[in-house]
Amino acid sequence: MLYWWLATIFFLLTIIGIKMPSPIVHPVVCGMYGITNLIMALFYTSNWLPIFMMRYFLYSMSVFLLVVVPFILLALAILILMREIRGQQLVWRQYSNIALAILILLFCGYSLGDVLRIRQMQMSVMISLYSTIAIFLTALFISYVIITQVIKLWNRPQNAPLIMVLGTEIDDEGQVQNDLRRRLDKAFAYYQQLSKEQQAQVLFLVSGGNPTAEGITEAEGMSHYLLNQGVLEHQIIKEPSARNTDENFKFARPFIVHAGRQRSLVVVTSHYHLARSAYYAFKYGLKAYFVGARTNWIAWPYSSVREYLALLLLTKEVSFLSILYIIIVALLEV
Structure with missing residues (x-):
């Protein structure tokens, strides 16, 4: 057949x-x-x-x-x-x-x-x-x-990574919500499991625009959250223009190239969002490893079907x- x-x-x-x-x-x-x-x-x-x-x-x-x-x-x-x-x-x-x-x-x-x-x-x-x-x-x-x-489950990088966190919804006050908080927590947990030497070399790239009524972008909300977790300000790169997954990788690409080949790109997003993220990373010629954050089990069916479509x-x-x-x-x- x-x-x-x-x-x-x-x-x-x-x-x-x-x-x-x-x-x-x-x-x-x-x-x-x-x-x-x-x-x-x-x-x-x-x-x-x-x-x-x-x-x-x-x-x-x-x-x-x-x-x-x-x-x-x-x-x-x-x-x-x-x-x-x-x-x-x-x-x-x-x-x-x-x-x-x-x-x-x-x-x-x-x-x-x-x-x-x-x-x-x-x-x-x-x-x-x-x-x-x-x-x-x-x-x-x-x-x-x-x-x-x-x-x-794909192989993990050996050298110090550039950890890219993909943005999603924040509230009107610029506070991260649900999925985005889980993504940031997953990124920080990944950072913590690295050696002290690697942690000192790590950079976080937070990508997301879609500003609130007060003009706070997803990137700014994510940056603020990571700072509260103990990440140093000079370790955070903000990309505040992307409105969707395509633009996340399109607008972040110059930052990734500038970071150099000595760092491996690790993309952190929601588990259901991994396949589409991998699609766009490949589209823009970026070799990346992916880490998936859990989603609320109540929201998982809707999120998965939407992502599938x-x-x-x-x-x-x-x-x-x-x-x-x-x-x-x-x-x-x-």
């Missing part, structure tokens, strides 16, 4: 991306889709009991999937259209993404029309098709969770081509 071949190709590309870094071959993306295709291959060929039970569960939910999945695809297609129209990507890439989104929109409209008219002959095909798309989206989420763990949009070309392949195969079987 094609899924086995795709898994093999993506895993080979992952190895190539790690060994020979290139802006075209991203190891995080290739690894994630390699795992996704491996799960898809196992799902359709394995008789292992957990996989069989999952297969049975999804087929038993076929009517629900028939209604829900088209709306998920519609939402994704509309989001992509909005991003591409406002975006500043290369023209050919922008047009190709818009074309993919329009194809998905047309298919969703066609299939929803079939459901409303209840065409008996095509209903079974649509149920099978949307079940397969649901399996693909589920496999992609599982691969996101797995790749996050792999990033977290963000990754889905980042890798939209591969995602939509995979979905189009599923659609074409299903239609050829009619």
Whole structure:
């Protein structure tokens, strides 16, 4: 089956991306889709009991999937259209993404029309098709969770690090909140486990803009928190302009390059945010190690799903081509 071949190709590309870094071959993306295709291959060929039970569960939910999945695809297609129209990507890439989104929109409209008219002959095909798309989206989420763990367990640097903490929400008074406090505590705990000699050489790079009503940026709030923890002022570098993860790495890159090669870059962020952070670090040519901070268990499901959707949009070309392949195969079987 094609899924086995795709898994093999993506895993080979992952190895190539790690060994020979290139802006075209991203190891995080290739690894994630390699795992996704491996799960898809196992799902359709394995008789292992957990996989069989999952297969049975999804087929038993076929009517629900028939209604829900088209709306998920519609939402994704509309989001992509909005991003591409406002975006500043290369023209050919922008047009190709818009074309993919329009194809998905047309298919969703066609299939929803079939459901409303209840065409008996095509209903079974649509149920099978949307079940397969649901399996693909589920496999992609599982691969996101797995790749996050792999990033977290990657080798640790030996020399004194430049510890970069990615910003997030602060309150109106400039005090760090929830996720950001956990990130800073994790960064400080990492700093404390280093030798005294390494601690003296460590620099903290706090990145985040989004000023409050009083003009206090995330970087300033983080700097104040670290100073209260006992970090020396000359060890803290502030990057106060970034509004999102992309800009965190884009605007921090000059500081990182200036810090020199004698320091290893260690990025501290929330656990659920590791995969997207690794994506942008690679995008800007930064070799980094990643440390994940825990998230409140109540907020974890929402944060993880939101992050998964963000990754889905980042890798939209591969995602939509995979979905189009599923659609074409299903239609050829009619």
